[in-house]
Amino acid sequence: MKKIYTRPKSLKKAVFHYCPGCGHSIIHRIMCEVIDELNLQEKTIGIPPPGCSVFAYNYFDVDMVESAHGRGAAVATGIKRAYPEAIVFTYQGDGDLAAIGTAETIHTANRGECITAIFINNAVYGMTGGQMAPTTLLGQTTTTTPYGREPRIEGHPLKMSEMVAMTEGAVYVERTAVNSPTNIRKSKEAIKKAFQVQIDDLGFSLVEILSPCPTNWRMTPIESWKWVDTIMSKVFPLGVIKDVTGSTNAD
Amino acid sequence: MNGNSAIGEAAIRAGCQCYFGYPITPQNELPEYMALNLGRRKGCAFVQAESELSAINMLYGASAAGVRAMTSSSSPGISLKQEGISYLAACELPAVIVNMSRGGPGLGSIGASQSDYFQATRGGGHGDYRTIVLAPSSVQELADFTHRAFELADKYLIPVIILGDGMLGQMMEPIEFKHEAPETLLVRERSLRGAKGRHSRIIKTFTSNPIELEEINWSLLRRYQLIKKEETTHDTFMVDDAQLIVVAFGIAARIAKGAIKNARQEGLMVGLFRPITLWPYPSEQLQKLAKKTKHFLVFEMNMGQMIEDVQLALGGKADVHFYGRPGGVISTPSEIQQVISRLCYQKKLKPKK
Numbered sequence: 001m002k003k004i005y006t007r008p009k010s011l012k013k014a015v016f017h018y019c020p021g022c023g024h025s026i027i028h029r030i031m032c033e034v035i036d037e038l039n040l041q042e043k044t045i046g047i048p049p050p051g052c053s054v055f056a057y058n059y060f061d062v063d064m065v066e067s068a069h070g071r072g073a074a075v076a077t078g079i080k081r082a083y084p085e086a087i088v089f090t091y092q093g094d095g096d097l098a099a100i101g102t103a104e105t106i107h108t109a110n111r112g113e114c115i116t117a118i119f120i121n122n123a124v125y126g127m128t129g130g131q132m133a134p135t136t137l138l139g140q141t142t143t144t145t146p147y148g149r150e151p152r153i154e155g156h157p158l159k160m161s162e163m164v165a166m167t168e169g170a171v172y173v174e175r176t177a178v179n180s181p182t183n184i185r186k187s188k189e190a191i192k193k194a195f196q197v198q199i200d201d202l203g204f205s206l207v208e209i210l211s212p213c214p215t216n217w218r219m220t221p222i223e224s225w226k227w228v229d230t231i232m233s234k235v236f237p238l239g240v241i242k243d244v245t246g247s248t249n250a251d
Numbered sequence: 252m253n254g255n256s257a258i259g260e261a262a263i264r265a266g267c268q269c270y271f272g273y274p275i276t277p278q279n280e281l282p283e284y285m286a287l288n289l290g291r292r293k294g295c296a297f298v299q300a301e302s303e304l305s306a307i308n309m310l311y312g313a314s315a316a317g318v319r320a321m322t323s324s325s326s327p328g329i330s331l332k333q334e335g336i337s338y339l340a341a342c343e344l345p346a347v348i349v350n351m352s353r354g355g356p357g358l359g360s361i362g363a364s365q366s367d368y369f370q371a372t373r374g375g376g377h378g379d380y381r382t383i384v385l386a387p388s389s390v391q392e393l394a395d396f397t398h399r400a401f402e403l404a405d406k407y408l409i410p411v412i413i414l415g416d417g418m419l420g421q422m423m424e425p426i427e428f429k430h431e432a433p434e435t436l437l438v439r440e441r442s443l444r445g446a447k448g449r450h451s452r453i454i455k456t457f458t459s460n461p462i463e464l465e466e467i468n469w470s471l472l473r474r475y476q477l478i479k480k481e482e483t484t485h486d487t488f489m490v491d492d493a494q495l496i497v498v499a500f501g502i503a504a505r506i507a508k509g510a511i512k513n514a515r516q517e518g519l520m521v522g523l524f525r526p527i528t529l530w531p532y533p534s535e536q537l538q539k540l541a542k543k544t545k546h547f548l549v550f551e552m553n554m555g556q557m558i559e560d561v562q563l564a565l566g567g568k569a570d571v572h573f574y575g576r577p578g579g580v581i582s583t584p585s586e587i588q589q590v591i592s593r594l595c596y597q598k599k600l601k602p603k604k
Contacts, residue, residue, distance in 0.1 A: 086445055
């Protein structure tokens with residue numbers, strides 16, 4: 001019988017520690033599929049963040065180095081400059097990439113560093129217990145916006161991908177989601193393209209993925225998947241934000 | 252050659268492959284030298300980062316990838332780098348960090364100062380860790396110690412701090428480089444270069460098991476004890492017959508030496524003890540001197556920081572005095588000579604004819 005679906009080679013045989021309905025495990029898996037399909041396992045260096053995905057190195061079977069909160073893009077820059085043959089990716093949450101690491105992210109993009117940032121947007125700080133993130137929606141209740149995020153007090157959800165796209169060094173920026181089989185497939189295509197941009201040495205690539213966090217959103221997995229569709233993606237619209245890669249196509 | 256440029260040239264000759272920096276006075280000649288002379292070399296990189304935080308984390312990345320790399324800054328910038336230094340120490344990643352320190356606290360002044368002694372020797376970042384700290388007192392030593400810093404960092408897998416000051420960085424002196432730049436740049440073993448022909452590798456410290464982290468800490472401690480045993484260095488000047496010993500490091504030791512020479516001409520029996528490694532501190536070497544000499548004068552360009560290490564070392568077996576000028580003020584040799592003369596008079600240390 002023909003085997004049509006199997007564990008990716010670059011995904012370790014470990015049980016995910018993530019909560020039911022969390023997007024991380026799906027994203028890990030499709031990233032590993034891409035790493036396998038592009039035959040990158042032997043030259044990939046990944047940088048996981050502090051946060052729920054700090055243990056990403058327990059799942060990705062590639063070289064990985066822990067980063068301080070928000071500094072992933074700077075660490076990636078150091079690796080890539082020291083060893084340009086490597087394929088370097090950062091895996092960062094919204095607090096990491098769009099709050100404490102805003103400067104690192106924008107300037108790494110602006111320098112056009114040939115690295116790939118995978119940006120997980122779940123609108124909260126997950127591991128610390130569901131505090132307000134820069135991407136928390138207006139009116140959204142979190143442990144530090146108990147009355148709902150109010151723009152005059154807590155500001156507005158930050159559209160980091162659009163900011164990154166404004167830099168000349170960013171060549172490919174897309175926002176996707178992992179709340180349906182279709183969106184998971186689109187996310188995988190975007191991740192694949194982002195890695196291909198790096199292989200082709202074109203510049204900085206970023207994929208923002210809207211990822212459900214049922215635990216901190218106080219929802220069931222099904223409700224959280226629906227919330228991404230009906231509420232979150234209205235503020236963070238899905239689709240290609242910037243693509244100046246020319247004819248580059250992963251397929 | 253000015254001190255800052257000398258560090259740059261010595262670093263290139265030590266096989267430094269990547270430099271990451273951010274402008275701050277009085278160390279700017281160093282990033283400028285690296286931009287000109289390292290940035291376009293084959294296989295090398297110079298990056299002017301968006302902040303000192305980024306620069307130290309770029310250094311962390313380059314070190315993880317196995318190459319010799321460095322950063323430099325001055326006091327306020329070094330404060331920002333502490334996060335990265337803690338991570339480097341934790342993950343046992345070699346790195347060379349230059350602090351051409353200036354007057355503090357806060358934005359302070361750009362005058363030469365030694366007020367970062369605590370920060371450098373007590374591990375200014377979070378957690379239990381140490382960094383080797385080298386204190387040069389001439390442009391020649393800036394170059395020599397830069398080479399030594401890279402060797403030590405690789406040997407012990409530890410960040411090494413070169414603690415200079417604005418005066419050393421800016422002054423010009425003749426200099427001889429003792430090493431030629433290597434023809435091939437080496438990559439350290441056990442670094443991240445992609446899992447080709449081996450299992451994938453992880454560089455990290457985070458663990459949810461305190462026992463595991465405790466063992467990491469003990470293993471660091473064992474390394475620190477070894478460094479203490481093998482690498483502690485100091486220098487002395489006319490201590491054999493001294494009744495009073497001045498203890499000073501870096502540029503202050505050089506100023507003190509001038510004062511001691513003049514005091515000796517007046518017959519005062521004064522000597523100099525100069526720690527070269529500020530961590531590990533040459534405590535035992537200092538203790539030996541206290542068997543004969545009962546009076547010590549600590550001179551620092553700060554409010555009194557190294558004096559704590561001197562007091563710890565001497566443990567009350569000799570009296571310890573202090574003279575210091577904080578805030579970026581530079582004492583003159585004649586000023587120190589006056590302090591020496593006054594102390595000798597008070598302690599009834601008679602000049603010898």
